[in-house]
């Protein structure tokens with residue numbers, strides 16, 4: 001096992017505790033970029049052994065599919081990634097308490113779960129990295145908000161940043177802003193897919209084939225995002241350039257305004273952040289019951 005000061009992903013043992021969609025997105029990004037050695041990555045879940053075999057076959061990672069292997073993988077890991085649903089978090093983290101050593105780094109993906117609740121569940125101030133990634137990490141285009149507990153060393157911060165930079169962009173934020181990141185980018189891909197569903201549906205209603213409507217929509221969303229990046233211009237300015245006075249786009253935007261599109265998005269993102277706080281509170285209450 002490496003020393004706590006090690007700062008390269010190549011040198012550390014990673015253990016994914018929870019092996020669902022978000023864990024897979026990160027695994028795929030990490031192994032695809034070759035920044036981590038699949039043989040140094042253990043995966044475990046609650047009961048679904050077939051899922052662990054599937055991940056092993058796809059990415060070469062090591063399945064920890066018996067209680068002995070789970071214990072061994074957890075206790076030998078330098079970094080433990082918490083990837084279970086919020087409702088399962090309290091029980092799963094509590095089960096870690098007797099196994100963890102003080103220097104092991106805990107990286108949480110769990111919406112709403114605060115660093116202080118992790119500390120409460122573990123009974124000590126373990127170094128914790130609280131993150132809010134998104135599923136676009138699968139293709140290296142993720143957006144991850146990251147905050148650190150006070151006890152995370154500079155080297156371990158670098159290691160966590162290396163891990164999430166391998167799968168997209170990162171933004172280090174103060175912990176109270178992680179819910180805002182959840183609202184904008186953690187859940188964000190779903191809003192864009194929802195918009196795309198609506199665009200495809202409208203295209204089909206106007207007579208396009210579903211295939212053509214989808215292809216045009218996908219390229220439009222991709223092109224619009226790439227335009228913001230390539231030009232450095234604000235979306236509002238780029239929108240202005242599409243919108244000819246009294247033209248077709250103006251008619252469309254006025255219709256969106258009539259349906260309060262912007263307010264709807266605003267309320268959706270505020271509600272998302274609020275929901276993350278509610279889920280965090282539920283885990284905190286469960287932690288307090290022990």
Ligand SMILES: NC(=O)C1=CN([C@@H]2O[C@H](COP(=O)(O)OP(=O)(O)OC[C@H]3O[C@@H](n4cnc5c(N)ncnc54)[C@H](OP(=O)(O)O)[C@@H]3O)[C@@H](O)[C@H]2O)C=CC1
Nearest residue numbers: 018019020021022045046047048084085086088092110111
């Ligand atoms: N999906 C997303 O877009 C994002 C998700 N997140 C966060 O990531 C976390 C995981 O989400 P997601 O991947 O979608 O969830 P999934 O339901 O796909 O996966 C959850 C995983 O946790 C495992 N698990 C549950 N209980 C335990 C336990 N006690 N011990 C070990 N493993 C356990 C499950 O195992 P089994 O199948 O055997 O029950 C499963 O492998 C959530 O907390 C979510 O808030 C964060 C950002 C984005």
Ligand SMILES: O=C(O)[C@@H]1CCC=N1
Nearest residue numbers: 111134182186187188
């Ligand atoms: O919907 C959820 O709760 C998770 C967290 C962010 C994205 N998916």
